[in-house]
Amino acid sequence: MNEKVKNTSIEYILSQGLVKPQTARERIAEMLRTIGFRFIFWDTGYSLFFTAVTLAGILVLFSFAPNNYRCSAAVGVAPLLFLLITLFAETSERACGLYELKQTCRYTIRQITALRVICYSVVGSVFTAVVAAISADSGYEFLSLFPLCLSALFICAVLGLSAMRFLPGKWVNAVFSAAWAFVNIVLPFSLGEKWEAILRNIPIVISAVLAVFGAAVLAYQISKMLSEVKKYAVAQ
């Protein structure tokens, strides 16, 4: 057997014997095809309703925010859709008696949560754009405010997802949401106009880089959640 035949044979054997690991994109496509949107968001109707009601209330308050605090208010409000929807949907998911059971299925609920987070992030980005548009007086102000709000959204999403991934317990999302809200209330109230000035003085390039970096970290986390081997304990 000459070298060429040997190499071809080895390549053939390897191609037959090795299963190429699925990429995150392939996994997402497979999950969407198999589970479908209906079942990915199964029984989240109440959570969406509570999110809408709470958000409506917050937006009413937001409309009364003084002009000299517009930037702090926008940055505080921008991640709220994402925060509230994960708070309600994922807390009820963890609290319902099926969480453990769903972790024993081919697609674990954690992988399904990763898919949901993609959707929440997309919807959250649209909401962020709306908040920035409402808050901005001019096109330039929108361009400076939007990446800032987007950075806030992605930082919130990355931290929230990390909490979900690495911390056990039913109330992880609730505790994280409370902590995020607390920080976003305390900062503008304690620093006052200084906080507003800090935000307004962040260059567009910096906030844009921060937003892109946040989105990249979020995408990395989501792909990890989708493809990780389940060796984390779910139960006590």
Added chain:
Amino acid sequence: MLSLSNVTKKYGSFTALEDINLEFSDGVYAMLAPNGAGKTTLIKMLATLIFPTKGEILWNGDEIVGLDASYRDIIGYLPQDFGYYKNHSPREFLLYMSAVKCMDRDRAKRKTDELIDLVGLSDVRDKKMREFSGGMIQRVGIAQAMLNDPKILILDEPTAGLDPKERVRFRNLISSLSKDRIVILSTHIVSDIETIASRVIMFKNHKLFANDAPAAICGTLTGKVYETDDIAAVKVTYLALTEHQENGKTVMRFASESDCSDMARSVSPNLEDVFLYIYRDETV
């Protein structure tokens, strides 16, 4: 074959299970032990909800952690507290679970209808589950565990909260499902397993105490179990097991290491006797 090799599970300094070695092939394996003995810990390890501190769990020679989704593909699990969606029908719920189990839609529909019939819920297949009794919910639980036609069916305290009629129905169902798969169930209700288990697994002091056929386990007490309606006449040390009424008299069943055949009637031991005898020092 599913096997556990030197499996130990610790929670901090507390050892829930120590050095467990077990092998499972097709049949019904019943884990019988008092509450807190480690049954649920083992069940949760088999269902990949927690992982051993030491040792390994192997499916056909491969560690189940490494098998990941392909192991989850072959298990069906019914947890002790089976939550359910009150606002959905069993059919909707089973279709949802089959999607999460990665079954194609046609197979899912066929299997859902088949299992609803099997567990006797055909008449209520489209009714919301909030109207269901505990037994009906448990049957939905069994059906969801069977959706992917699992090679390993893991049931944690499946008869808890069922009335006697439903328990009988459940036993028959498990028996019919165990033909070509491993069924592992945990219980502390002896009557659940006496007739259907091919092997009984018992734990004591968080270690494996027995793993044998029910008859062989009962055989360990042969010649030590007696019945009498005059317990005062028994002058040797004995362990009271159960009491029942017979011809208007209270008959006591007891176990003794000494020969009591002149004071009482020797009877064949059953699993309940063995259970009470083995766990006599524990709160049951």
